[in-house]
Amino acid sequence: MRVVKGAVAFKLDRPLYGAEALAAGALALGTRAQVFVDETKTAFSVEIRPASALPAAALLALAGEFLNEALNHEYRQRVVQANAPLTQAVFAPLFAKGFPAVPADPLEELEPQVKADRARDLEELLERARGML
Amino acid sequence: MSRLTSLEKPPKARAGACAPHQYRILGRRVLITDEHGRWALLTRKEYDRFLAGLKPSDPLWPVLQARGFLAGAFDFDGAARRQFERSLLSWKGPGAHVLLLEGMELDAARRIVDFVFACPGPQLTLELVFDDAAPRWPVIWFIAQYARRRGEWSRRPVFLIARARTMTSGRADFLRSHGVTRCAALELAGKPDMGKGPPFRAQRARARLGAGAADPRAWARWFEKWGFESVRLLPSGLDEKGAAEFTAFYAEFLDHLIEDGERLNLRDEWALGMLGGRLWNLPGMDVLEQLAYDGAGRVFTSEEAAGNEEFSLGAVSRLHYPDVALSPVARAALAAAHPDNQPLCSQCAYRPFCALPPSLNRKISGNVWGQTPSSPACALQMGILDRILERLDDEKCINLLNKWHVDMT
Numbered sequence: 001m002r003v004v005k006g007a008v009a010f011k012l013d014r015p016l017y018g019a020e021a022l023a024a025g026a027l028a029l030g031t032r033a034q035v036f037v038d039e040t041k042t043a044f045s046v047e048i049r050p051a052s053a054l055p056a057a058a059l060l061a062l063a064g065e066f067l068n069e070a071l072n073h074e075y076r077q078r079v080v081q082a083n084a085p086l087t088q089a090v091f092a093p094l095f096a097k098g099f100p101a102v103p104a105d106p107l108e109e110l111e112p113q114v115k116a117d118r119a120r121d122l123e124e125l126l127e128r129a130r131g132m133l
Numbered sequence: 134m135s136r137l138t139s140l141e142k143p144p145k146a147r148a149g150a151c152a153p154h155q156y157r158i159l160g161r162r163v164l165i166t167d168e169h170g171r172w173a174l175l176t177r178k179e180y181d182r183f184l185a186g187l188k189p190s191d192p193l194w195p196v197l198q199a200r201g202f203l204a205g206a207f208d209f210d211g212a213a214r215r216q217f218e219r220s221l222l223s224w225k226g227p228g229a230h231v232l233l234l235e236g237m238e239l240d241a242a243r244r245i246v247d248f249v250f251a252c253p254g255p256q257l258t259l260e261l262v263f264d265d266a267a268p269r270w271p272v273i274w275f276i277a278q279y280a281r282r283r284g285e286w287s288r289r290p291v292f293l294i295a296r297a298r299t300m301t302s303g304r305a306d307f308l309r310s311h312g313v314t315r316c317a318a319l320e321l322a323g324k325p326d327m328g329k330g331p332p333f334r335a336q337r338a339r340a341r342l343g344a345g346a347a348d349p350r351a352w353a354r355w356f357e358k359w360g361f362e363s364v365r366l367l368p369s370g371l372d373e374k375g376a377a378e379f380t381a382f383y384a385e386f387l388d389h390l391i392e393d394g395e396r397l398n399l400r401d402e403w404a405l406g407m408l409g410g411r412l413w414n415l416p417g418m419d420v421l422e423q424l425a426y427d428g429a430g431r432v433f434t435s436e437e438a439a440g441n442e443e444f445s446l447g448a449v450s451r452l453h454y455p456d457v458a459l460s461p462v463a464r465a466a467l468a469a470a471h472p473d474n475q476p477l478c479s480q481c482a483y484r485p486f487c488a489l490p491p492s493l494n495r496k497i498s499g500n501v502w503g504q505t506p507s508s509p510a511c512a513l514q515m516g517i518l519d520r521i522l523e524r525l526d527d528e529k530c531i532n533l534l535n536k537w538h539v540d541m542t
Contacts (some may be wrong), residue, residue, distance in 0.1 A: 045174040045430070072504045077474045078373045083473040090221045090469065098458040101225060104287060121282060129239050129275035 001063055005047040008059040011023055014042055022046065022071035025066040033062055135506055136515055150186035152204045157482035159523040169215035170410035171200045171486035172541070173525045187476055219423070219485070222473075224413050225254040226454075227261065229423035232438040234263040234272055234295060236428030242272050243279065244449045245426045250283045250422075253453040256290040260316075262436070266300035273304075277311050296339060299332045309334075317361075320347040325355035334360060337402075341367040341377075342382055349386035357399050365402035365416070368513060376509040379518030383526065387520050394533035403517050407486045408539045417446070417490045419466040432457075434466050438492035466491045469501040477505040483518045 001010040011024070019037075020045060026035040031051060038045040048063055080087075108115040136407060138158040155163045163180040166172045175183065179193055187194045187203065198206045217223060227517030230249045232242075249257060259280050263269045275460055294310050296316040305315055317335035322343035338361050346369070347354070352422070356364055366386065368379035381405070390397060406416045413421040420435035426432055427439050430449040438444030446452060446460050457463050469491040472478035478488060489510050494503025497510055505511045526532035534541050 015470075024500070030499060063341045068504060068507065069500075072476070072502075072506075076474070076502060079479055080474050083479060087468075087471060087473045090471075094221055094467075095458060095464065098455050100253065100456040102253050102287065105436070107286075118282075118286060122279065125245065125275055125384050126239055126284075129271045130273040132274060 025070035
């Protein structure tokens with residue numbers, strides 16, 4: 001890891017890190033820095049330029065934050081893949097059926113007067129509340 | 134860096150002897166848990182024997198067999214039932230709805246209550262949050278009355294909570310007489326003044342540790358003296374220092390509750406929420422446990438997320454509850470909340486009891502997934518569970534949990 005001209009630069013081996021992991025690392029830094037990436041067949045070259053001038057220790061901390069998130073992302077993807085058969089069995093039916101709302105009250109459906117009484121009740125409550133304003 | 138513990142010299146394990154489990158070293162003992170929340174606290178020697186394969190003549194055999202830890206005597210039907218009950222397949226919908234009353238008009242309040250009652254689930258909780266009751270009183274009064282009526286019409290139990298910093302005793306009495314639980318938002322500073330009570334009579338407290346909060350046992354006595362029934366302690370800040378201070382304070386607070394459990398009527402809301410062992414019971418869990426509504430009538434995935442557009446599900450005037458499942462925000466929150474999708478959580482002994490809300494991860498780490506190994510929120514929740522679960526072989530602790538209707542048998 002090198003600190004050069006107010007930026008920090010380093011290389012990451014390709015088999016270990018993917019482009020998505022680098023994007024996740026960049027996202028973690030948000031607007032605090034710009035991240036520039038170049039690639040060869042075997043490695044990524046990364047340069048992090050802070051939005052405002054930082055001392056060397058802070059630059060290294062920024063790079064550490066980037067690497068933490070990149071590694072976290074890469075490892076999380078492996079965990080997600082490994083557990084996919086279990087989590088898919090839970091999430092697939094949950095999303096497939098959606099979140100069904102409570103059906104309409106059958107009493108209101110069968111007896112229009114009930115619905116009208118309740119609407120009147122609500123109006124009275126609103127009226128009393130407005131009177132407190 | 135990891136918060137998980139590991140044995141320096143792992144004992145030899147015999148294939149096929151133990152059912153799948155996670156372990157955590159707690160002092161001189163080893164806690165084992167399975168994914169359904171069953172547990173056992175073993176000595177190091179007992180754990181070695183367990184891994185090597187217990188003989189049916191071993192006194193530990195019936196204990197661990199009954200708890201489902203022996204591969205050769207595994208109750209598959211029971212495990213399937215427990216798995217179904219505890220997984221999201223049994224989730225009915227968010228049970229807690231946090232209404233942030235700042236700037237809320239009556240019309241928005243009505244729409245929000247209507248939206249809440251479109252959510253399924255056997256019971257609903259509406260928590261009204263405000264600083265001072267006086268300027269918000271018409272809206273508070275209306276929600277208390279209308280939600281009660283809607284509960285009667287839909288024949289569903291409705292729990293109303295009013296969380297405030299201050300209110301007059303007259304208003305507190307009105308809420309009590311209308312079955313609204315009062316919750317005082319407090320900041321604990323220094324040692325308690327036993328002669329000075331809270332700003333209003335309340336059953337619950339949301340107590341943030343303030344500057345130099347000290348003497349947790351005295352604070353427990355203070356809460357009891359002033360009639361509180363349950364407390365949820367909160368850290369002073371979400372950083373490593375705040376988490377460490379909180380854990381130390383919480384440990385002593387819990388010790389006091391356990392030691393004086395027979396007499397005290399004070400409950401710890403962390404234990405109640407986490408030991409339930411369901412993702413949708415964890416306090417503040419986005420979408421699963423709660424939804425939040427701001428004064429403008431916008432719906433958010435949780436109170437923590439309120440005000441952050443990234444977590445907005447839409448305006449209550451246009452949003453229909455079934456649309457929540459289609460929302461990319463809700464889907465991302467659900468996926469990120471599940472411990473099986475988190476590297477550290479998926480290996481953790483506390484997986485059945487714990488997870489971090491994605492909105493909290495966003496706040497701490499900048500994304501919904503978070504970085505559990507460096508997250509102070511993870512340190513805090515693991516600290517809480519360490520304190521509770523290391524006491525599970527203490528009869529006083531089990532008696533207290535039974536008194537709180539937490540089933541850890």
